[in-house]
Amino acid sequence: MERSSKVCVTGGAGYIGSWLVKKLLERGYIVHATLRNLDTRLRLFEADIYNHDEFEPAIEGCEFVFHVATPMLHNNQSSQYKDTSEAAVAGMKSIVESCIRSGTVKRLIYTASVMAASPLKEDGTGFNDYINESCWTPLNLSFPYSNQNTLGYVLSKTLAEKEVLSYNGKGGLEVVTLSCGLVGGDTLLPSLSSSVETLVSQLTGNLSTYNNLRLLQAQLGSVPLAHIDDVCEAHVFCMGRPLVTGRFLCAITYPSMAEIDWKFVERPERGIRCDSRKLIEKGFEYKYDMKKILDDSVKCARRLSVLK
Secondary structure, three states: OOOOOEEEOOOOOOOOHHHHHHHHHHHEEEEOOOOOOOOOOOOOOOOOOOHHHHHHHHHOOOOEEEEEEOOOOOOOOOOOOOOOHHHHHHHHHHHHHHHHHHHHEEEEEEEEEEOOOOOOOOOOOOOOOOOEEOOOOOOOOOOOOOOHHHHHHHHHHHHHHHHOOOOHHHHHOOEEEEEEEEEEEEOOOOOOHHHHHHHHHHHHOOOHHHHHHHHHHHHHHOOOOOEHHHHHHHHHHHOOOOOOOOEEEEEEEEOOHHHOOOOOOOOOOOEEEEEHHHHOOOOOOOOOHHHHHHHHHHHHHHHHHHHO
């Protein structure tokens, strides 16, 4: 593909989106995004995930679209949607339809979450023996350590991913979803991302983010991890690699909370076999192991004075 190709990154001002925009610009792509930057190859668009029509100008003329944006906190008073999951699914439909209408978009890559891939059994009686791309989080269950926001996030990411996968091959559009683990590493932003806050919560003692870590362990039987650099490289890989479509787990390691071995630990009650070879078998290579993910996350937290 030509390096001058136009690509769109929704959510370009977020943790993953900002790094992804940076990588794409460094490789010569023309990027349509919402991130503020004076680079001449970065065209900025004002777009709110709750106002779907605003994404159409950003998508127009692009060959590839990275849908990173996701609604997080919901305001019933100012939204036409009842919750974040309804907004996420409606937003997904709108973006997919804009991609098809454009006549130029070849592939849509969606930043999904491993929280949509729980190996829990549908009846809640325990875990399946493995976690891989065939796993979907049962939405009829309640999860320990969750709250309204985290439950809304799990629901929205699960429903949105199923929605976008249903469009794979329609209107000539190829769809890839990357079910990313808990993402660690440095940030381009002035504050710590929620994922890194969760990752270092055993050091900070922040109960709210620590409960997010406990939720991951309870829901997945492990804490899937990925380095921010690997996550962004996986997105770029899925853009340019022929015959890469469908769902892929994106995590290099699946430790338990005890294996992370920081001061707030709990003994895992079970070990789940994890199979995320599908992306590797397509040719992708991870660069960063668990130690590097944790080290870079701690360094980032210290740089931003979240840790002393």
